[in-house]
Amino acid sequence: MSWQAEVLFEGTASGEVLRLDQAISFWGGVNPATSEIVLAGHPQKGLYVEDRILVIPQLVGSSSSSAVMLELIYKQKSPSALVLGGRDAILPIGVLVARQMQWLTIPVLLMDELPFNTGDHISIPTG
Amino acid sequence: MNLTDLEKSILCGDTGTAGERMAMEIVTEAGRMLGAEQLVEIESSHIDGCLYHGDSGALFCEKLVEGKARVSVPTTTNVGALNLMDPRQCRLPEPQRKMALRLMVAHTRMGCAPSWTCAPYQAGARPAAGSQIAWGESNAVAFANTVLGARTNRYGDFLDIACAITGRAPYYGLHKSENRVATLVIDISGLPDTLVRQDAFFPVLGSLIGRLAGETVCVVDGLPGGATDDQLKSLCAGAAATGAVGLVHIAGVTPEAQTVDMALAGRPPAKVIRISHEMIIESRNQLSAAVSGSIDSVALGSPHFSIDECRQLLALAQQRRFSVPVYVCLGRHTIEALENENLLQAMKTLGVVFVVDTCVVVTPILPDEPGVMMTNSAKFAHYASGNTGHQPVFGTLADCVASAQSGHIQWNQSVWSAQ
Numbered sequence: 001m002s003w004q005a006e007v008l009f010e011g012t013a014s015g016e017v018l019r020l021d022q023a024i025s026f027w028g029g030v031n032p033a034t035s036e037i038v039l040a041g042h043p044q045k046g047l048y049v050e051d052r053i054l055v056i057p058q059l060v061g062s063s064s065s066s067a068v069m070l071e072l073i074y075k076q077k078s079p080s081a082l083v084l085g086g087r088d089a090i091l092p093i094g095v096l097v098a099r100q101m102q103w104l105t106i107p108v109l110l111m112d113e114l115p116f117n118t119g120d121h122i123s124i125p126t127g
Numbered sequence: 128m129n130l131t132d133l134e135k136s137i138l139c140g141d142t143g144t145a146g147e148r149m150a151m152e153i154v155t156e157a158g159r160m161l162g163a164e165q166l167v168e169i170e171s172s173h174i175d176g177c178l179y180h181g182d183s184g185a186l187f188c189e190k191l192v193e194g195k196a197r198v199s200v201p202t203t204t205n206v207g208a209l210n211l212m213d214p215r216q217c218r219l220p221e222p223q224r225k226m227a228l229r230l231m232v233a234h235t236r237m238g239c240a241p242s243w244t245c246a247p248y249q250a251g252a253r254p255a256a257g258s259q260i261a262w263g264e265s266n267a268v269a270f271a272n273t274v275l276g277a278r279t280n281r282y283g284d285f286l287d288i289a290c291a292i293t294g295r296a297p298y299y300g301l302h303k304s305e306n307r308v309a310t311l312v313i314d315i316s317g318l319p320d321t322l323v324r325q326d327a328f329f330p331v332l333g334s335l336i337g338r339l340a341g342e343t344v345c346v347v348d349g350l351p352g353g354a355t356d357d358q359l360k361s362l363c364a365g366a367a368a369t370g371a372v373g374l375v376h377i378a379g380v381t382p383e384a385q386t387v388d389m390a391l392a393g394r395p396p397a398k399v400i401r402i403s404h405e406m407i408i409e410s411r412n413q414l415s416a417a418v419s420g421s422i423d424s425v426a427l428g429s430p431h432f433s434i435d436e437c438r439q440l441l442a443l444a445q446q447r448r449f450s451v452p453v454y455v456c457l458g459r460h461t462i463e464a465l466e467n468e469n470l471l472q473a474m475k476t477l478g479v480v481f482v483v484d485t486c487v488v489v490t491p492i493l494p495d496e497p498g499v500m501m502t503n504s505a506k507f508a509h510y511a512s513g514n515t516g517h518q519p520v521f522g523t524l525a526d527c528v529a530s531a532q533s534g535h536i537q538w539n540q541s542v543w544s545a546q
Contacts, residue, residue: 065283
């Protein structure tokens with residue numbers, strides 16, 4: 001399968017998709033130390049975003065989520081890529097700051113339609 | 128993006144310091160990702176990024192300091208994770224505690240005014256109507272747009288300080304007139320006149336607006352004149368806690384919305400929602416996890432308590448001491464005002480615990496054992512259980528005072544009457 005996306009940040013990644021079934025704010029929703037989804041009542045509570053190609057159809061934005069994204073990268077617990085369904089800078093800013101700190105960075109893509117489901121294996125070759 | 132020669136020169140490192148270049152890169156990259164065509168110069172900034180979420184944020188700010196970055200516009204700080212006037216109050220353990228302090232210090236070293244308050248607009252930062260600003264902290268953003276008529280998006284960690292350093296923000300969203308036009312009318316004219324003048328009505332209406340409007344710009348129709356700063360503050364905070372609200376036009380209050388028609392830019396609204404008395408009562412009830420029984424604490428001041436609210440608290444308490452801890456969260460500017468009016472000791476004698484520079488839902492101050500926390504703040508009620516494990520009970524300030532004195536939930540229902 002091939003697909004096209006707008007590249008917000010270049011990079012390569014391949015692995016298993018985790019598609020968020022319900023909107024989440026990273027701040028309050030994802031533990032920055034462990035990458036576990038901790039939001040009460042979220043259908044994917046207990047799963048970890050670490051090393052997943054994280055597909056985020058809908059964003060809810062506590063703007064402190066940039067800080068959680070950066071912390072995940074710093075602690076080496078981050079997703080291996082972000083695929084966003086909407087234009088937003090909050091999570092990508094965490095990736096940008098990580099790049100400025102010369103920590104590992106990950107690709108970030110923007111797509112209108114998100115053809116991926118949890119468990120799919122995909123490769124992102126945008127490097 | 129269309130960048131000026133100066134902006135380009137900073138980006139490629141020909142002008143300015145390494146820290147300024149980092150900041151410019153963040154602002155322009157954010158602009159690119161958001162689809163902005165240019166940057167807009169700003170007149171002030173309010174920084175939310177001084178609250179500790181992990182070591183990485185502190186390391187980033189220290190790198191800015193090392194790179195000789197300084198804020199270029201008047202900049203205030205939001206709450207940090209520590210009460211710097213009483214460091215032992217917060218139980219944040221080491222080594223996080225040290226990093227939380229380093230984060231706060233890095234902001235002052237960049238030239239931010241150490242206001243440490245979520246209500247900077249009550250600490251002297253009152254940008255003019257129409258001015259472009261880059262503010263963080265959801266309630267402050269909503270207040271600046273709604274009450275002051277200044278123009279800001281909802282800024283957050285890293286982008287906020289980057290805007291303050293560069294003096295610029297991506298020109299998109301609520302910075303632009305066309306995105307500030309209301310499309311939704313929230314009509315409260317059918318509510319009882321006595322109800323819509325109650326202090327406690329405002330946070331309840333706010334949390335209802337946040338749920339109804341989300342990111343949609345709305346206009347509130349039917350609020351009588353004379354609403355106080357504190358009432359509008361609690362409305363904005365409630366709305367920004369339950370929805371991604373940046374701007375709520377209030378007809379007659381918001382400078383650019385002296386009438387509903389002005390807020391709508393003369394166009395018909397996409398939707399009109401008439402607020403009923405039942406909707407207000409339901410919204411109020413959603414703020415409470417308990418309706419009777421004992422309470423373990425009262426938390427006031429989200430957004431930070433003002434000097435007027437402190438005076439009201441003293442008047443309601445009538446010198447009768449509290450039987451549970453009453454945490455009053457406020458900025459050091461209000462502590463100073465209380466000292467000047469000789470009210471600080473009177474509040475301490477009642478049993479008030481002052482929480483300065485921070486607040487009880489962002490850092491561990493409340494006891495670890497879960498309890499019942501009463502509040503008059505929709506924002507505290509919204510965040511209490513998730514952030515602290517304490518169960519919220521919402522009431523008027525008078526209810527909070529009476530409950531703190533008796534140790535049990537006291538509700539005066541007549542305030543909410545349909546008559």
